[in-house]
Amino acid sequence: MLKEKIENLKKQFLAEIERVKPSDEALFELEKKYTGRKSEFIAILKSLKDLSPEEKKQIGELANNTKNQIWEIIKNKRQEISENSFDAQKEKIDVTIPGKKKSAGHFNPISLVRRDIEDIFVSMGYEIADGPEVETGWYNFDALNIPKDHPARDMQDTFFLDAKDGEEKLSMRSQTSAVQARYMEKNKPPLRIIVPGKCYRREATDTTHDHTFYQFEALIVGENVNVGNLKFTAQEFFSAFFKQNVTVRLRPSYFPFVEPGFEFDISCTVCGGKGCRACKGGGWLEIGGAGMVNQNVFVSAGYPRNKYQGFAWGFGLERLAMMKYKIDDVRLFHGGDLRFVKQF
């Protein structure tokens, strides 16, 4: 009997919920009517205590399930109502209005280029080395096979520091190569390092020259290092840096700390070597200097003569940054103008 009663109630509920116009109030009323404290349902549940244990279990389960079904249906109806009531079009906005920006800073492009270069070299097993910028004559010149009174000391104009008579003249280092001897004194081959850093030359400034600049230098020393390896490494590096296949070309040149010494060019990154305005039609871009480490440099660093072979090559970071970002004036890097820096 109770069982029928419950089923009837359910039917009645189902019929009624179909009939009413769904609204939060109507649903509340229905919920109250069928499962509220004064509802028939609760009365049924209360009367369960008079039944036999078996019936109690059977009917109780049915009643509970039914109650839960009713709640479930009401819950779904409510969900339906709330979903139907939301109209996205009413909340439509103008998506072209500028966003509220988080303040974001900017790196100087030299930092960006330097980071890219360092990452490539570190992935090739290079250690990043550095050294002082105020250098002694020994490390800036003598140890690099540039003896006193040698014309090569004129190759770059050096910023010397004032010194009293008799004191040694220190200078602002004119090349990162000064770090070579310092590093080799403390480390034995095989070694591969890169030296990024600030260098100084007493040069008149114009759109392509600044007296302060960042150099980048790679040095590998071992027992079997050769010019072919230098070419390979340079090609690998520049291909990774410019994200395209780059060929390296060596031309004879002279730097006292290497022998043989080269200028190295890379195939034009704009036209791929066919010839364009960027490479002045030649298909090549001048990048930097390179060479096989002069045995005198090894000797200065305390290595035995002719035991090791190595190569060194270097270039200006500004030059790469200028190529990468098409910057036309080198003075912008140290110019401190935020209109420049904020572009990167």
Place this chain on the structure above:
Amino acid sequence: MKYSYNWLKELSDTKLSQDIVRELLTMHSLEIEGMEEKKWNFDGVVVGKILEIRKHPNADKLQIAIVETQNFASVQKQNLQIVCGAPNIEVGQKVPVALVGTKLPNGIEIKEAEIRGEKSFGMLCALDELGLGADHSGIFILDSKAKIGEPAKKYLGVEDDTIFEIKVLPDRAHDATSHVGVAREISVLENKNFEYDFDGLKLPNKKSKKLIVKIEDRKLCSRYIGAVMENVEIKDSPSWMKQRLEASGIRPINNVVDATNYVMLELGQPMHAFDFSKISGQETRNKKQETNKIQIVVRKAKENEEMELLDETKLKLSDQDLLITNGETPLALAGIMGGKDSGINENTKTIILEAANFDAVNIRRSRTRLGVKTESSDRFEKEIDPNLAEKAIVRIIEVLEHTADAKLEGVIDVYPNKIKPCKIKLDLEYVNSLLGEIIPKKEIIRILNLLGIGTTIQPYKVVCIVPTFRVDLKTQEDLIEEIGRIWGYEKIEPRPLVEPIIPAKINEVLSFERRLGEISVGFGFDEMYNYSFYSEIDAKNCALDNVKHFELSSPMNPDQKYVRVSLIPNILKNIKTNLKNFESLNIFEIGKVYLCHPELVSGSGFRNEFRMTGTEEKRMFVMAQVLEKDPVNFAEAKHGASKNAETFYSIKGATENLLEKISVDENSISFNEVKLSKNHLAHAGRSAEILVDGEKIGMIGEINPLVLGKYKIGKRVAVCELDTEKLLKISQKELVYKALQKFPTITRDISMLAKGETKAIEIQKLIKKIGGDLVLNVSMFDVFFKDGVTSFAYHIEFGAPERTLENKEVDEVMGKIVAGLEKELGLEIRK
């Protein structure tokens, strides 16, 4: 240096075009910086025949010539009337005629003219008007066989040329600063033996009877050849020689001076010519048996000895300078420049030619000390082969026999220690191992021989005899470079390294700097790269003038004389620059400062890494901020009325954020007030030292408004300056995780009024002290200043690790806190 293609072509006998020569030299020998075509343009200048000459009726010095030419356009014969001032024309002569409409190389445009009432239709040309030297003594008379009406160019002895501008680096400065040197390269690259008879230039066996040469200092002068030439006729050099000199950028003077320059450009040996008569005139005290001879004595100058150079520079010498003298008075500053009194002039009849060799280092020192730099000193200071002197003297004698009709009287050669070719044993295996490519032995020998290097083959080795003119070839590597470059670097295949790869050590300080950059950029700061220099005035303005600075001995300009001891002066300049375009600024710089400790200099010798040079380079990190609205108000600053310091607290927040990012424990940081003078770079009332675990790692503060005033910055600037390496050390401490709070916490707010100088940190510390472990967090959420009273408001968060706190418990602690704040700090708690 400038090289004439025609000249190189003649010396090397090459048939290659300019472009191919350029390409070959670039890839194998020397850097060519530029190439310039030298074309003689005489369009409109034709051959004319003088038919008639008559006097100008209205001018004594002018004549009227009737000249037969051809009209250029119509190829018709025409007779022109031309007024001319030159006295050297005669009827029947053929002369260059510039027709009306012609523009001459010297810029003059020929127009129909009326000169003192007589019409003139063109101009008869002298050499200077054609751009062929300075001769304006008369109209240039052409060969009588010249065809009337033809372009005059082919009769003017001019040749179009191409000028190469070649950058010769120090290694090749000994031999390649000569046309012979470069021509030899061209021959090598063409795989041809060098045609120029270099070896054939041998000193004639004809001793001078008029000259004695003595070298007093054989170290500074390793060779001196003097040649006496008589019967010299001083005149202009032939046109071909002048053209070549001009192509190389040297102004022709007269045939003798030109010859010395010509031979120098050809062979690389600087030379000098003395007027014999002027030397003998000065000679007074020779010994009896030598009275009919003059002597040349090469000696060091006496301290403060004086001399006057050819260009009339008066010098006071030191005892390190080398002189060419007549035994008494200086004739020349050896290897640098001749003296005024012994020079050639139009009356010179007998000359002494000098080809000598001087010590490179000494020449360099002398010319630096005396400030006299010449073509000659440039070459000598790069060290040249003493054997070259012989070649050059033979060559100049040859030249002057032709160009000055001179006759050789005799030669004196003092050459005590003959330089011999050097021997290098070249390991063939090493050639391949250094270049990374197997070059056939035959190729190696071929290349060496073409370069003039003698070879003897031994097992696995070649003994090389290097000619003395290749001063630069001293080691095996030097020879390997020669082989590699001539063979062609382009033939070397790129090859991966076979050296073992060892995991690279991380450079901690550099990667930390990079991290600081990334954090700063993340916080909205823009990166500055500044020069390491500023001016003395900057040092003064920023009150850094009490710090010892390194100074550049020759700065680019006085604004960059001082080497920085702080990043801030240049940062202030950045701010000044950018305030033109921006309302607010957040900038940072990572860089070194260079401290100078003269008291720490010690040790001697130049190679000792432990030696103290008295330098200290510190890596610094600076952030600076300017807010949109926080102007410096001097009135307020003076009266201390304003306690609102947005800019200061903004940079402080950024600093705290940064320290948090690099894992510095918040509780280990303190910002301590410091006593600063009124003139300090930092604002004496708004600055603090930053300490971590009691160690000072930097400073934070506003820039002193008085300093800002000097930079004309009208807004407040706050700066945080940190010692990067100290920061790195602190950030390396292991981070330890704190267990998460499991039980609910209770937060209470408290606000209070403080009169006088109570500091936020004192309040915070006291709350923590009284609250003990139950106080998890004290954070200020409001502060304001009014009428000398500061109002502080804090959230205090309470909690316990193992249980839920009860309100009663918290009430009790709050009570104690309130009592403590009232009693110990005298605060008024707002209820």
